Every structure is written in structure tokens, then in C-alpha cells.
Amino acid sequence: MSCKFNLYLLIYLRTGAVMLHLVSRCSARLFWASPRWRRTYTQGASLRLKWLGCPHHRCSPLACREYSSASGSPEVMLTPERYPVQRLPFSTVSEEDVAAFECIIPGRVVTDPEQLEACNVDWLRSVRGSSKVLLRPQTSEEVSQILRHCCKRNLAVNPQGGNTGMVGGSVPVFDEVILSTALMNKVISFHDVSGILVCQAGCVLEELSRYVQERDFIMPLDLGAKGSCHMGGNVATNAGGLRFLRYGSLRGTVLGLEVVLADGTILNCLTSLRKDNTGYDLKQLFIGSEGTLGVITAVSILCPPRPKAVNVAFLGCPGFAEVLQTFSTCKGMLGEILSAFEFMDAECMHLVGQHLHLTNPVQESPFYVLVETSGSSAGHDAEKLTSVLEQVLNSGLVSDGTMATDQKKVQMLWALRERITEALSRDGYVFKYDISLPVERLYDLVVDLRTRLGPRAKHVVGYGHLGDGNLHLNVTAEAFSQELLGALEPYVYAWTAEQRGSVSAEHGLGFKKKNVLHYSKPPEAVRLMQQLKGLLDPKGILNPYKTLPVQA
Ligand SMILES: O=C(O)CC[C@@H](O)C(=O)O
Numbered sequence: 001m002s003c004k005f006n007l008y009l010l011i012y013l014r015t016g017a018v019m020l021h022l023v024s025r026c027s028a029r030l031f032w033a034s035p036r037w038r039r040t041y042t043q044g045a046s047l048r049l050k051w052l053g054c055p056h057h058r059c060s061p062l063a064c065r066e067y068s069s070a071s072g073s074p075e076v077m078l079t080p081e082r083y084p085v086q087r088l089p090f091s092t093v094s095e096e097d098v099a100a101f102e103c104i105i106p107g108r109v110v111t112d113p114e115q116l117e118a119c120n121v122d123w124l125r126s127v128r129g130s131s132k133v134l135l136r137p138q139t140s141e142e143v144s145q146i147l148r149h150c151c152k153r154n155l156a157v158n159p160q161g162g163n164t165g166m167v168g169g170s171v172p173v174f175d176e177v178i179l180s181t182a183l184m185n186k187v188i189s190f191h192d193v194s195g196i197l198v199c200q201a202g203c204v205l206e207e208l209s210r211y212v213q214e215r216d217f218i219m220p221l222d223l224g225a226k227g228s229c230h231m232g233g234n235v236a237t238n239a240g241g242l243r244f245l246r247y248g249s250l251r252g253t254v255l256g257l258e259v260v261l262a263d264g265t266i267l268n269c270l271t272s273l274r275k276d277n278t279g280y281d282l283k284q285l286f287i288g289s290e291g292t293l294g295v296i297t298a299v300s301i302l303c304p305p306r307p308k309a310v311n312v313a314f315l316g317c318p319g320f321a322e323v324l325q326t327f328s329t330c331k332g333m334l335g336e337i338l339s340a341f342e343f344m345d346a347e348c349m350h351l352v353g354q355h356l357h358l359t360n361p362v363q364e365s366p367f368y369v370l371v372e373t374s375g376s377s378a379g380h381d382a383e384k385l386t387s388v389l390e391q392v393l394n395s396g397l398v399s400d401g402t403m404a405t406d407q408k409k410v411q412m413l414w415a416l417r418e419r420i421t422e423a424l425s426r427d428g429y430v431f432k433y434d435i436s437l438p439v440e441r442l443y444d445l446v447v448d449l450r451t452r453l454g455p456r457a458k459h460v461v462g463y464g465h466l467g468d469g470n471l472h473l474n475v476t477a478e479a480f481s482q483e484l485l486g487a488l489e490p491y492v493y494a495w496t497a498e499q500r501g502s503v504s505a506e507h508g509l510g511f512k513k514k515n516v517l518h519y520s521k522p523p524e525a526v527r528l529m530q531q532l533k534g535l536l537d538p539k540g541i542l543n544p545y546k547t548l549p550v551q552a
């Protein structure tokens with residue numbers, strides 16, 4: 001028996017705790033909104049709004065994006081066999097080069113083909129290079145010496161972090177030397193008053209998260225790939241992620257960078273100042289440059305204080321219009337404690353169920369939203385979120401919902417959203433689009449594509465960071481198909497440009513999207529980007545074939 005809408009909530013404040021009384025025509029439950037507080041279930045199995053417990057932070061179950069995630073799947077086609085791309089006239093790595101690298105970083109030059117395989121293929125297993133050498137420096141000085149050598153010898157270099165990128169930017173296209181930041185994984189300093197963290201580029205995001213959380217701060221950035229991705233790679237791609245709505249872009253939270261330029265020059269702009277208005281803000285050039293202008297070797301970043309209370313609600317909505325109205329309601333009623341507003345459609349839920357065996361905690365709905373609050377007062381925040389839920393349930397914007405304050409349950413709810421990428425990659429070949437659009441048009445393209453593609457696609461799904469106007473449009477098929485690619489592109493980009501959207505909201509351009517930059521930037525801007533590339537990397541050795549379109 002289900003009692004969807006005939007539900008109201010009574011909120012009492014008693015002994016400092018918020019007590020929720022949920023009543024429906026056919027059932028009633030009594031819940032306490034903190035783990036310290038008793039939870040009492042009175043009766044009825046059909047009431048859908050549930051408190052699931054309490055405290056702090058989630059930590060993604062989508063731990064590491066390991067190469068093994070796709071083990072057993074067929075070999076990935078070499079990039080130049082799938083895409084029209086010509087090798088540029090760089091030198092090839094000689095035995096003398098390997099010996100020179102061995103002098104710079106003894107014992108950390110990898111030429112074993114088996115070990116190289118994982119670094120040549122992207123996490124999505126969609127592009128594959130054929131590099132013959134992987135370098136694992138530990139210091140900026142070593143990176144500098146390596147780049148000085150490569151520049152002199154005209155060797156192309158592919159800087160690589162955790163290799164979790166979505167656009168083929170993190171692996172070589174041909175035989176570029178892979179320069180890994182994996183061993184540059186030291187925290188340099190942390191200031192426990194300002195919350196400013198300075199670390200080497202190869203620190204893994206999840207480890208940094210743990211480090212600052214122990215000191216009562218959090219990273220301003222959180223991604224599904226946190227278990228593998230490197231801070232330097234995050235900055236190089238200007239990764240957005242799940243905390244963007246609250247803490248904004250890395251363009252605001254990164255305070256300083258150390259970068260090694262193509263010729264080996266070490267550019268030390270690793271300031272830890274909140275304010276520094278002296279000349280051009282050079283670090284911004286490297287944030288989002290995807291390793292094409294320099295290799296980021298260290299990052300100074302501002303960490304916000306750890307919120308004392310985190311609540312998550314997972315809600316089912318009858319339509320996209322209701323999703324939007326729920327967002328407006330949340331913004332209006334939650335104000336500064338709203339920290340995430342994510343959405344996913346019914347097909348996403350179907351896929352996380354089918355491939356990852358995650359259970360839908362609410363009644364089946366065309367759309368689902370995940371609302372997170374982060375604040376300093378558990379009782380106050382829970383009370384606010386409860387009022388929102390009361391409002392959206394009563395007004396029919398939401399047909400069913402569940403709520404969590406307990407860390408484990410919070411994680412379980414986040415997993416439904418965070419692990420969609422993983423579920424999709426188990427569904428077959430994935431065509432990925434990461435688009436910024438006016439929020440009211442966010443889902444129209446998904447609907448449009450389902451009709452356009454028909455049975456050629458296995459699934460067409462839409463999800464993403466609704467609070468940031470960022471749609472993740474993914475299309476799965478049994479295998480890569482030029483025909484399907486032709487039906488998708490340039491259609492998706494032209495559609496996006498018509499709405500004055502962006503063809504890459506947060507994943508960057510990498511290899512796969514470099515030729516569509518003009519859909520989002522005027523020719524003058526593209527030209528200036530090319531001039532900047534020419535100035536900083538005249539030989540074009542840094543991450544070639546990426547980010548910028550091939551020059552006419
Ligand atoms: O796989 C995708 O398309 C999106 C990945 C990531 O940006 C996310 O928000 O989960």
C-alpha cells in the first residue's frame with residue numbers, strides 16, 4: 001500500500017532535538033533527526049519519507065577508478081586508428097634518451113610494455129596511445145630537467161595524473177613520453193587557521209580530503225573519481241564536481257601554483273595569500289589548460305572549514321518541471337546551507353540497479369534529485385530541510401523521498417548519483433557529453449536525442465549538477481560506431497551553441513573535444529589561445545593533439 005501525497009510533517013523542538021512526526025492517512029512514523037537521538041518507528045511500511053540517521057561526511061564508494069575496472073573487455077583500438085589524427089614531426093625516444101632520463105630519475109623510468117599499457121589507455125577505455133616510456137619524477141627539479149631534455153630533443157610529453165579524465169586528455173595519442181605525477185604526493189604545508197593547503201601535484205584527492213578532515217577542514221572539491229585523481233590533474237582540467245554549487249570553481253579556491261614550463265623553467269607562483277593583486281594572474285592560464293601550457297607540480301588551495309552537520313535528501317519527482325521547482329524551493333528555503341543539488345533520470349537509476357546492484361530507496365519516478373545541506377547546526381539544518389521536504393511533498397513537486405543524516409546512509413544515497421559513470425561504463429561503449437545549458441532547457445536535449453537516435457542507442461541518459469546548470473548527457477551502445485557518432489556530432493554541439501551553452505562544462509576538451517571549441521568560443525578567442533600556446537610552448541611538445549583545434 002502506498003500513501004504518496006497525503007503526508008504532512010509536524011516538527012517539535014524538544015530538549016534541543018528536532019523531532020519529526022510524519023503522518024499520512026494510512027501510516028505514521030516518528031523519527032529523530034540525529035544519531036544521538038532515538039529513532040522510533042511507530043507503524044506503517046508505506047510512508048516514504050525516512051530519516052536515515054546522522055553525522056558527518058560521506059566518502060565515495062566509487063573509490064579508485066582502476067584500470068581493472070574494465071578488465072576482461074576487448075583491447076582498445078589505437079587512437080589514430082579510430083580518429084583522423086596525424087603524428088606531428090616530433091623525435092622518437094631513443095636509447096640515449098632513456099639513458100638520459102635514467103640519469104635524472106634513477107630507477108623511475110618505466111619501459112616495460114605491460115606496465116605501460118595501463119598508462120596508455122584512458123579510464124573509459126576509449127582511446128589508446130603507444131608510448132614507450134613512463135617517467136615518475138618526485139620533485140619539480142626533476143620535472144624541470146626532464147622537460148629541458150625533451151624540449152632540446154623535440155620529444156612530445158603527455159603529463160598524466162590519476163588518468164581519470166573523460167575526454168582523452170590524460171593519455172598519449174601516439175608515442176609521447178608519459179610524465180606521471182604519481183610520486184609527487186607530499187603535503188608541503190597546511191595552515192590550521194587559514195585552511196590553506198600546499199601540496200605536490202600527485203596527491204590523491206581522497207587522501208587530501210582525509211588529511212584536511214582530520215584537521216577539521218574539507219577540500220573545496222569532491223569528485224566521483226576522488227580515490228584516483230590527482231590534485232594537479234584536477235587543477236589542470238579545472239574539474240568541477242559535486243561541491244561546486246557551494247564552494248565554487250578551482251579558479252577561485254586555488255591560490256597559487258608551481259608550474260614547470262615546456263623549456264624546463266620552474267615558475268614559482270605558489271603563493272598562500274588570499275589577496276595578491278600584483279600584475280596578471282598567471283595561475284589562471286594553467287588552471288584548465290590540460291597540461292598544454294605547463295606541468296603543474298604543486299598547488300596552494302583554500303580549504304573551507306568542515307561543516308558540523310551534513311544532511312542528504314533523495315527525492316523522486318514526477319517531471320523535469322518539478323525538478324526545477326524543487327531546486328528553486330531549496331535555494332529559497334535552504335539558503336547558505338544548500339551544498340549540492342544533483343539530478344538523475346529514471347534510466348540512470350535503472351542502470352545503477354542493473355550493473356551495480358544499488359537499490360532505489362524511493363518509489364520509481366521519472367526523475368530523482370539529491371539535495372545536500374552542510375552547515376554548523378545539526379538541529380537547525382535538519383529543521384530547515386524538513387520544512388523544505390514538507391513543502392515539496394505537499395505541493396506535489398516530489399512524490400516520494402528519503403532523508404539521511406547518518407554517514408553510512410548519506411554515502412549510500414550519494415552512491416546512487418556518484419556511481420552512474422561506473423554503471424554506464426559497464427553498459428557498453430559510452431558517448432559522453434558534458435554540457436552547460438540554461439537550466440530550464442537542461443533536459444530537452446536528452447528527450448530530443450532519444451527520438452533522434454531511436455534503437456541505435458542502448459540508453460540515452462541525463463544527469464548532473466543541476467545546481468550548476470551542468471548536464472551529463474551519456475549515450476551507450478553495444479560498441480563504438482562511427483554511424484552513431486555521426487548522428488550525435490556535430491548535432492549535440494550545434495544544439496548546445498544555439499542555446500548559448502558550453503560544449504564542455506567541467507571535463508575540458510582533451511583529445512576528443514578539441515575540434516569543437518569554436519562552438520563555445522569566438523574565433524578571436526581561439527586565436528589568442530593558440531598564440532598563448534605558441535608563446536609558452538613554441539615547439540608544441542606539451543600534451544600535443546589536445547585542447548586546441550588543429551591550426552589551419
Ligand atoms: O561520466 C560522466 O559523464 C560524468 C562524470 C562526473 O563529472 C560526474 O559528475 O559524475
Ligand SMILES: [Zn+2]
Nearest residue numbers: 241465472506
Ligand atoms: Zn560532473
